[in-house]
Amino acid sequence: MSTKHIKRIGLAAAGLTATGIMIFGAASLASAETASPSPGASSSTAAGSGNGAKGGSSDTAVTGDELAKVTAAMRAKDSTVTVTSVRKDPDGSYDVLGTKDGASVMYDVSADLKTFTLNAGRGGHGGGGKGGHGGGGSNDTAVTGDEAAKVTAAMKAKNSTVTVTSVRKDPDGSYDVLGTKDGANVMYDVSADLATFTQNTHAGR
Incomplete structure (x- = not known):
């Protein structure tokens, strides 16, 4: 085999090697770009996770x-x-x-x-502190007359610092007693037998 022919084979082999390196390098770069998220995508994800839901009432x-x-x-x-x-x-x-x-x-x-x-759906309630309240309308009714006087007396006996402003009766027979205490609005959930009084901290409206 002549020296000239050997040189041609060597040059061809070198050209193939260089082409292979270029192809491999381009593939590696493409793979790296696919695996790594762009800065824009990363920041938008972070921004999305930063939106926290509000909790409780701020009034x-x-x-x-x-x-x-x-x-x-x-x-x-x-x-x-x-x-x-x-x-x-x-x-x-x-x-x-x-x-x-x-x-x-x-x-x-x-x-x-x-x-x-x-606001027809909220009657005497705030943000729905008690189960079944504050959603699609209230089924409670206003309490008046002797019944209102009885509930008010029970509330005063439980806590004499509360001034009762209105009383509502729930379908289950329990009461919502709305009033003021030390200049602030308060609401109590009262059992039907007037024995249990629970201050409702989420429904002071």
Whole structure:
């Protein structure tokens, strides 16, 4: 075999080797890009996991001059409503709880006291602190007359610092007693036999 022919074989082999290295290198890079997520995907995932669900109620009791102002606005809107308590939401709007024609009512009131919306699904309850409350409407009824007086007396005997503003009766015969204590709105779940009183910390509206 001539020297010239041997050189041609060597050059061909070298060319094949170089081509193989290039192909392998390109494949390795493609594999690395597929395995590693892009910076944009990583940050979006992190951002998505950072959205936590809110827990509990963030509203606060309204007292003093602010309470008087909201009550006056409510009365100006509907003089048949007797305001029993007012709560302020984080966005500055109000929840006005009261009674009308012997039934408990609740109004969502804008921060500027111009918009009043009757909240038919929440009656005398807040965020549904008790099972079966706060979802698609309330099945409880207003308690009046001798029964209201009996429940109020039982509540006063249990805690004389509570001023009862309204009483609701649940389908199971138990009661929701709404009132004020030390200037703050409170609500008690009371058993049908008036023996057990449990303060409902999630439904002070």
